[in-house]
Amino acid sequence: MHTLRDRPGIRSIFGPTASGCAMAEVASNPDDSKDQLYRIRHSTAHILATAIQQMFPDARFAIGPPIEDGFYYDFELPRPISPEDFDEIEGRMRGIVNRDHDFVHETWSKEKAREYFDERDEPYKLELIEGIEDDEVSIYTCGDFTDLCAGPHVESTGACQHFKLRKVAGAYWRGDENNPMLQRIYGTAFETEDELEQFLFMVEEAKKRDHRKLGVDLDLFRFDDRSPGSVFWMPRGWTAYRELKGYFRELEEDNGYEEIHNPMLYDKELFEQSGHAEHYGENMFTFEAHDREWCLKPMNCPDTMVYFGTKKRSYRELPLRVAEFGDLHRNELPGTLSGATRVRHFVQDDAHIFLDESHLEDEIGLLLDMVDRTFKLFDLRYDIELSTRPDDFMGDEQLWDEAEDSLKAALESNNKDFEIHEGDGAFYGPKIDFQVRDSLGRSWQCATIQLDFQLPRRFDLTYTAEDNTEQTPIVIHRAIAGSMERFFAILVEHLSGALPTWMAPEQVRIMTITDEEHDYAYDVAEMLQEADIRAEVDIRSEKIGYKIREAETMKVPYMLVIGGDEVEDGTVSVRSYTEGRRGTMEPEELRDEIVKKIETRALDVDVERSGLTDIAESHDGEGTEMEERGY
RNA sequence: GCCCUUGUAGCUCAGCGGUAGAGCACUUCCAUGGUAAGGAAGGGGUCAUCGGUUCAAAUCCGAUCAAGGGCUCCA
Numbered sequence: 043m044h045t046l047r048d049r050p051g052i053r054s055i056f057g058p059t060a061s062g063c064a065m066a067e068v069a070s071n072p073d074d075s076k077d078q079l080y081r082i083r084h085s086t087a088h089i090l091a092t093a094i095q096q097m098f099p100d101a102r103f104a105i106g107p108p109i110e111d112g113f114y115y116d117f118e119l120p121r122p123i124s125p126e127d128f129d130e131i132e133g134r135m136r137g138i139v140n141r142d143h144d145f146v147h148e149t150w151s152k153e154k155a156r157e158y159f160d161e162r163d164e165p166y167k168l169e170l171i172e173g174i175e176d177d178e179v180s181i182y183t184c185g186d187f188t189d190l191c192a193g194p195h196v197e198s199t200g201a202c203q204h205f206k207l208r209k210v211a212g213a214y215w216r217g218d219e220n221n222p223m224l225q226r227i228y229g230t231a232f233e234t235e236d237e238l239e240q241f242l243f244m245v246e247e248a249k250k251r252d253h254r255k256l257g258v259d260l261d262l263f264r265f266d267d268r269s270p271g272s273v274f275w276m277p278r279g280w281t282a283y284r285e286l287k288g289y290f291r292e293l294e295e296d297n298g299y300e301e302i303h304n305p306m307l308y309d310k311e312l313f314e315q316s317g318h319a320e321h322y323g324e325n326m327f328t329f330e331a332h333d334r335e336w337c338l339k340p341m342n343c344p345d346t347m348v349y350f351g352t353k354k355r356s357y358r359e360l361p362l363r364v365a366e367f368g369d370l371h372r373n374e375l376p377g378t379l380s381g382a383t384r385v386r387h388f389v390q391d392d393a394h395i396f397l398d399e400s401h402l403e404d405e406i407g408l409l410l411d412m413v414d415r416t417f418k419l420f421d422l423r424y425d426i427e428l429s430t431r432p433d434d435f436m437g438d439e440q441l442w443d444e445a446e447d448s449l450k451a452a453l454e455s456n457n458k459d460f461e462i463h464e465g466d467g468a469f470y471g472p473k474i475d476f477q478v479r480d481s482l483g484r485s486w487q488c489a490t491i492q493l494d495f496q497l498p499r500r501f502d503l504t505y506t507a508e509d510n511t512e513q514t515p516i517v518i519h520r521a522i523a524g525s526m527e528r529f530f531a532i533l534v535e536h537l538s539g540a541l542p543t544w545m546a547p548e549q550v551r552i553m554t555i556t557d558e559e560h561d562y563a564y565d566v567a568e569m570l571q572e573a574d575i576r577a578e579v580d581i582r583s584e585k586i587g588y589k590i591r592e593a594e595t596m597k598v599p600y601m602l603v604i605g606g607d608e609v610e611d612g613t614v615s616v617r618s619y620t621e622g623r624r625g626t627m628e629p630e631e632l633r634d635e636i637v638k639k640i641e642t643r644a645l646d647v648d649v650e651r652s653g654l655t656d657i658a659e660s661h662d663g664e665g666t667e668m669e670e671r672g673y
Numbered sequence: 674g675c676c677c678u679u680g681u682a683g684c685u686c687a688g689c690g691g692u693a694g695a696g697c698a699c700u701u702c703c704a705u706g707g708u709a710a711g712g713a714a715g716g717g718g719u720c721a722u723c724g725g726u727u728c729a730a731a732u733c734c735g736a737u738c739a740a741g742g743g744c745u746c747c748a
Binding site: 208219228374376378383388486487490527556558589591594595601605623 | 674675676677678683684704705706707708709710711721738739740741742743744745746747748
């Protein structure tokens with residue numbers, strides 16, 4: 043099994059780096075339960091619980107673990123808590139810290155623990171006790187608050203000086219919506235005040251590059267109540283989006299794909315045949331017209347299957363690679379929508395590859411290369427997960443084994459590090475998922491490669507093999523960006539809105555000093571436009587500083603200043619977003635430079651400029667492990 | 674869907690019981706100014722929607738819609 047532990051530089055804004063990043067320590071020692079930061083956060087969660095107990099003697103307590111950037115504690119309370127309560131809670135916590143209570147560890151028999159928590163009417167603790175295998179349980183007492191807890195903790199509350207409550211949220215007991223809704227309070231804590239302040243500063247910085255804010259500031263896209271969960275693309279954003287789509291289209295053409303385009307609207311029957319109506323029906327928009335039941339397609343697989351079946355197929359056509367940028371609609375729950383990353387209408391850079399088993403390893407290798415090239419194009423780091431046969435799998439066990447071996451072999455022969463998630467595959471086939479991490483430290487599943495042994499059967503798809511028998515093809519579902527909308531949003535955040543020249547909606551802005559230079563400015567613009575460069579002219583009667591400021595704010599890659607000198611010499615004064623002032627150039631020389639950057643899709647923006655810092659490593663598995671450990 | 678928070682001009686926000694304000698943006702005028710904000714004047718809001726309390730509601734209450742943070746689910 044491979045891990046990504048040694049992979050340098052997963053980027054996150056969370057995490058001071060220079061001197062022992064707090065989180066990096068947690069992450070680099072996931073099994074070292076004595077980690078000081080872990081203890082501080084875990085202990086601060088108990089201090090929070092103690093304060094809550096003082097304020098609400100009837101409160102019931104659930105769990106309070108440390109997490110990646112702090113801690114939380116879940117409570118059942120007699121009234122809703124709101125951020126306005128934080129002052130009082132933090133005040134009480136401060137008092138508990140100042141009194142420097144010891145954390146006293148004891149080991150109780152299960153029986154004793156049951157009696158204790160039963161007497162105090164703590165159903166969640168009782169349920170936790172039942173889940174513990176040992177005959178004895180670990181108990182920590184701090185001041186007046188005694189909690190079932192595996193620990194470890196700091197010696198005394200005085201060690202938890204630097205904390206802050208951050209937000210309240212609802213959370214179902216054990217994450218199950220059939221269970222009662224508890225109130226969760228999130229907070230964070232650090233070893234030093236400096237680290238706490240730096241963390242809070244970085245959270246603020248992260249907000250500034252939120253795609254929802256940048257999307258409006260840079261005039262890329264908007265949202266509107268008249269279609270919640272959909273992106274309304276503005277001209278600038280749509281231009282950039284088209285460039286991104288153009289990249290994927292070209293990548294597909296270069297790799298032997300053909301592209302189709304199908305309707306959005308279908309007789310629901312199609313999705314009954316595919317099985318989606320049964321498994322995915324709740325997420326589909328459906329309605330009735332002309333005495334038929336219709337739906338908006340939530341995925342492209344079924345109509346691509348239909349395409350394959352439109353004629354008799356030969357083994358000579360395989361692998362058949364069919365791409366579709368279909369418009370998809372999914373009926374996501376109102377509370378789950380979020381910016382452009384979680385929407386109801388989106389487009390995938392989707393493709394389905396029909397092949398037989400013998401093609402698998404080579405085809406996966408090709409896909410790994412396409413994924414790698416794409417993420418490298420934007421200097422995005424990513425993790426790979428291989429998910430294998432689940433308990434409820436369908437199909438032939440031997441086929442599964444061989445397919446999984448092919449996936450592994452392809453990953454290994456391409457020198458990819460990956461983690462294996464046993465039993466996490468879909469019921470219809472194993473898969474490889476790619477997680478990229480955005481600048482807010484969130485990781486997103488973008489690319490995915492999923493094998494499917496079932497769908498071709500449901501559509502009775504066959505091809506004629508070399509021996510003249512009819513065979514059922516295997517299908518690979520694959521996407522690299524995943525959702526184009528989401529991927530675009532990730533790029534905006536990753537690059538802080540400074541898109542590389544090839545994607546930039548406005549590549550060049552030409553600014554004049556006085557009215558005398560208008561004609562020359564338009565001449566230069568025309569020359570650049572002839573070369574398919576997106577150049578705009580700013581001849582407004584504003585001072586040059588004002589025009590520059592506006593162009594900088596809009597993150598235009600090339601800013602050309604034209605005054606009397608430039609007109610006289612036939613030059614342009616070049617200022618670039620990443621490099622600042624560059625001096626004067628011949629317009630044709632500049633044109634050639636820009637054309638070359640566009641052709642090569644150069645990443646001519648400084649990713650570091652966006653304020654990202656590297657941390658040693660931090661991955662999701664450990665966060666989960668931490669959450670499970672504390673109870 | 675559930676929990677908490679929020680919803681005032683294109684943007685950022687103030688006002689929090691006596692029927693709307695600022696900065697930026699926009700329009701016009703003056704200024705023609707060399708690398709991140711020149712000056713002046715002006716236009717623009719049924720304060721998310723619907724209902725209630727009140728002599729009086731942007732302000733208090735309720736419902737709905739939407740957004741944000743979570744839970745859940747996923748691309």
